[in-house]
Amino acid sequence: MNKTVLLFCLLTLGALYAQAQRTTLIQRVRIVDGSGAALVRGSVRIKDSVIVAVGQLQALSSDSLIDGKDQVLAPGFIDTHSHHFGDYDDDPSALATNSQGITTIVIGQDGSSYAVDTIRKLLKNNPVAVNVATYTGHTTLREQVLHNDLLRAATEKETVQMQNLLAQEMQKGSLGLSSGLEYEDAFYSSTQEVIELARTAARYKGSYASHIRSEDITLDAAIEEILTIGRIAKMPIQVSHIKIGLKDKWGTARSILDRLEKARSEGIQVTADVYPYDFWSSTLRVLFPKRDYSNLASAEFAVAHLFDPNRSVLVRYAPESSFVGKTVSAIATQRNEPSSRTLIELIEKADSFKKANPTYAYGVEAIAAKAMTEEDVTTFIEWPFANICSDGRSGGHPRGFGAFTKILRQYVREQHLLTLEEAVHKMTYLGALHTGIKNRGLIKEGYYADLVLLNPDTVADRSSLGEPTARSSGITAVWINGRITYREQKPSGERPGVFVNR
Ligand SMILES: [Zn+2]
Known part of the structure; x- marks a missing residue:
């Protein structure tokens, strides 16, 4: 080897080494870590896709420095019940979610899902600026086995076929089973059919998330049904977008929560998600x-x-x-x-x-x-076992662009119903716990660098029924897997989202 070649090799190795060592230090931030603990001032260092240090950190020569200007740094928000995935053909920059600080969406909700392989392929062919986890939908399983004949309960044999399909999805990383029992294509299923499928998900340590069979006239029976499923299948169960959609029952959120808490005291692992709107x-x-x-x-x-x-x-x-x-x-x-x-x-x-x-x-x-009252919505939001979701997508209902920032504006800053730390917990780690997402939702060493930098004094939803796609204010920057995806009210062009396994 001559000297020139040797020098070139050394330079290349040196450059590679320096690149491998590159880190980013987000300095001067108020860290709200997602656990519910009081905020602390400090810095966060990220390397590649991971948080490598948190606390009072001195800058290293490898650090690129970002000045957080004393704003709040929180884990990226986790939307446990999302319909945004359909938007990404048109908008892979995932503006609806990034602009409100969401870094992971949980899809496959209300009983309808894509196969895990399909989602992986879609993400590979069209990378997006959000992480995606999924449940496997009960209605989708019914369609695969019962085809068009959905207005009836599945037979035992059909249920076994659905269990086999679900088991395959669980092995590929599905979070569990979702259902949309209020919708016609699942409404005529039996509780037994759902229990058998839930058991399959439970065997793989999955959870069950349900848009329950009624959110209005037979709400109480629907709550009992999901509790029965949780009791028999012995698995975590999540009431999707909990609400009271019957005027006659408005004002009774507390008694529903009393029922859920009694079930919890009996060992049923029931939780809920909720979005902050009365429609x-x-x-x-x-x-x-x-x-x-x-x-x-x-x-x-x-x-x-x-x-x-x-x-x-x-x-x-x-x-x-x-x-x-x-x-x-x-x-x-x-x-x-x-x-x-x-x-x-x-x-x-x-x-x-x-x-x-x-x-x-x-x-x-x-x-x-x-169809709801603000009083009930608030009671549900305050429940310690309720995390925040959007149930949204781009357009239509303002929740698609504003659910998470609305929590920070209305319930934290204006009404003081939640502390900032409580709200962030409900929008991050609590959602991860309820859905079975690992290594996201906290600002902690070893966790993925999904982060949102926000101004707590100005953060606000701007979307409304008249203008459902208006971007929130006060979201300064968003990182997904260590890369900035949103900054100064605009997508950065980076699309580092991954499929998130159970
Ligand atoms: Zn639903």
Whole structure:
């Protein structure tokens, strides 16, 4: 080897070594570590995708320095019930989640999921700026085995087939089983069928997350059902987006929590997630809990007990786009009929549209329905075993862009219902615990460097029904797996999201 070649080799090795040693030091931050502990001033060092030191740190020669300017550094938020994954074809920079500080989303919710292999492939072909974990959906398993014949319970043999499919997904890293028992394609399943599937998930140390069978007229029975599943399958169970969607039961959140706490005292590992809005968004069909969509008496019941037509807005309506953004009562006035009649007409028209356009990819209709009280929402948010979720995606309901920043603005800064530390805990580590995500959700040595730098004095949601995709303010920077994905209200262009295994 001649001298020039030797020198070149040494230089290359030196450069490689220096590169391997590169670290980033985020200095002068108030660290809220996600555990619920009081914030401390200090610095955080990251190397590659991992946090390597936390505390009073001196800068090293390998450090690139970032001045946190005394803002709050928290673990990146974990959204335990998300529908954002469908947005990433159009927006791999994941603006809806990054702009509110979310770094990991949990998908496969409400009973509908992609296969783990499919998600991995999608992430590989189209990298995104968010980490993704998934449940395996009960309804999806039903579709694979029962095909179009979904308005009945599965047989024992079919249940075994679904268990086998679920076991394969669990081996590939699914978090567990999700269900959407309120929706038609799962509503006619038996509790036994769900228990058998939950047991399969439990065998792999997975959990069960459920949009329970009713959030309104038979809410109590639906709560009992999920508790039964948790008791028999002996596994963690999560009530998805807990709410009281029946006017007659408004104000009773405390008694529901008393029931859940009694179950916890008996050893049932029940928890919940919740989003901070008093209106939900879903198909109009859920306003007919008896699934009799043309029954006027049922429509009148919905208007009287299930939602407020004066404050409920169509957020999607393919058959008649001019209805989007209008309240049900405004459309009723326009049509010169009562809101109950309008409800029936809207569903009928949507049905015909769907039949005429069977390949229509997006949901044909959706409503944001004012159906809860702020008092109940607050009670659920304050429950120590409730973590925060968005249940959102881009557009429609403002939660898709604002759920997490709304918590920091309204419940922490304006109303003092939660301390900053409590709120961050509910948006990070608690969600990781409830879903079975490891090594994320804390600012701690060895944990992944998913981080959000925010200004606690200005952080705020800006999205509303009128402007559902408005970006939050006060989110200064977001790191995912050690790389900055969002800064100065803009995506950085980096897309380091990974699939997160159970
Ligand atoms: Zn749901």
